[in-house]
Amino acid sequence: MNEGGLADRFDYTQAMLGIAQIFEIIAALTILFGLFWSAGLAFRTYLRSKSGLQSYKTMRQSFGGAILLGLEILVAGDLIRTVAVAPTLDNVAVLAIIVLIRTFLSFSLEIEINGVPPWRRALVSGATVMKEAAAKDAPKTS
Numbered sequence: 003m004n005e006g007g008l009a010d011r012f013d014y015t016q017a018m019l020g021i022a023q024i025f026e027i028i029a030a031l032t033i034l035f036g037l038f039w040s041a042g043l044a045f046r047t048y049l050r051s052k053s054g055l056q057s058y059k060t061m062r063q064s065f066g067g068a069i070l071l072g073l074e075i076l077v078a079g080d081l082i083r084t085v086a087v088a089p090t091l092d093n094v095a096v097l098a099i100i101v102l103i104r105t106f107l108s109f110s111l112e113i114e115i116n117g118v119p120p121w122r123r124a125l126v127s128g129a130t131v132m133k134e135a136a137a138k139d140a141p142k143t144s
Contacts, residue, residue, distance in 0.1 A: 018086040025079030029072040036068020036132065043136060050141075064135035066115040071132065073104050073111075 044061035048054065077100075084097040113119055 029075035040065035067132035
């Protein structure tokens with residue numbers, strides 16, 4: 003009976019670790035795809051406006067949004083790993099430190115992207131920031 007319980011626990015732990023790794027892969031792919039997407043947006047902006055500054059701003063805002071989205075996904079993976087796999091006090095403390103660091107990075111990126119602290123404007127997700135960058139560059143239909 004004990005062996006079955008141990009095997010079940012091992013399978014559950016392995017499954018949760020696998021899911022956490024999937025989140026990490028998705029986050030890395032999100033950032034990588036965001037880089038290429040942002041470069042494409044910046045190139046399109048440059049072709050339309052012939053302004054290197056506008057192109058740079060588009061690249062910076064859209065890639066910053068991709069990084070924010072990637073950080074949010076990484077936090078989800080860390081939560082799964084900590085809560086579902088090994089919810090010890092030490093692991094929860096490490097998770098808290100990781101979340102604090104990523105929160106600081108997110109705030110720093112938002113200030114860098116928008117020019118104002120997040121508490122001075124409505125909080126938005128990384129996906130919303132990317133959407134705003136694309137909307138600013140969208141062709142005007144009249």
